[in-house]
Amino acid sequence: MSEPVAALTHPALAGAAHGFLGRQGGVSTGVVAGLNVSFSEDDPALTAENRRRVVEAVLPGATLTCCYQVHSPDVVTVTEPWADDARPHADALVTDRTGVLLGVLTADCAPVLFHDRQAGVVGAAHAGWKGAFTGVTDATVAAMEALGATRANIAAVVGPCIAQKSYEVDEGFERRFLEADAQNERFFRAGKPGHAWFDLEGYVADRLRAVGVGTVAMLGEDTYAQEERFYSFRRATHRGEASYGREISVIGLR
Known part of the structure; x- marks a missing residue:
């Protein structure tokens, strides 16, 4: 019997x-073993089953809706789900449906x-360093406001x-x-000459506070250091692995 899907809340x-999901509870094998939700690095049938399990674990009967992520500050307001092959190029989604x-x-x-519980509006953003730097979280808050949310x-x-x-x-990044x-x-934090260590989580949280988000929290989970729990692009790159998989974070209104 396979292990159940684990969703951090x-x-x-x-x-x-x-839920913020990791590797646990999926059917993928090999270097992407577990709950890999990326179609580009796996057998599509396995990815589809993993995505089905995500929905059933978090909001049974709902339609999973994702965007084609491009490390941008762009946000799409979802009024109805779309087919996976019709995903808009963006890095955040909001809805009141x-x-x-x-x-x-x-x-x-x-x-x-x-989540703005009073307004009944939710959002999800993919904030890599580039998207965070160019304001994807700022734009997500603004898009939620357009649906009636209050910062x-x-x-x-x-x-x-x-x-x-x-x-x-490297120093150019800093x-x-x-x-x-x-x-x-x-x-x-200073590292070896010409290098530093960057706090992405702290930077993203600070951007949220700076635009007036009322409650900001961080889970404090390191994807790179926890191989059994999470996929990591940088870890796979350092090892020279051909694939690295993706985890998914989801939110919806009941």
Whole structure:
């Protein structure tokens, strides 16, 4: 008997069906063994079964709706689900419709789930460093407001992503952030000459607080360091593996 799907949740998102999922409970094998939800790196039948299990574990009967992620600040408002081959190019989704399960795929980037319980609006964002830097979370909050949400009433939780201790970057990367705002220095810790360690989770959380999100939380889970629990692009790259898989974070209204 296979192990059950494991979904991390957070009390700040209570009232919305949600989960930050990792590798546990899936049918994929090999280097992407577990609950891989990427069609590009697996047998499509296995990926489809994994996605079905995600829905059943979090919001049975809902329709999983994802975008074609491109590391942008772009957000799409979902009024009805679309076919997987018709996904819009974007990195965040928002909706006020029930029965729609918004999903973002990650493998070190930060997934962020949003909920305004009073307004009945949810959102999901894929925040890699580029999307975070160019404002994908800011844009998600604005798109939720267009559906009636209020910033002070929004709760946002940053899910499993690569931690600072695992995220070495070069000086050009660091310079980009410091030139945008000298205060971003606090998200970098000095490393070997010409390098630093970047706190993606902390940076994303700070962006959320800066635009007035009422409740901001972080799960503090390092995807790179926990091979049995999460997929990691950087870990697979360091090992020279051909595939790395994706986990998914989802949220929807009942």
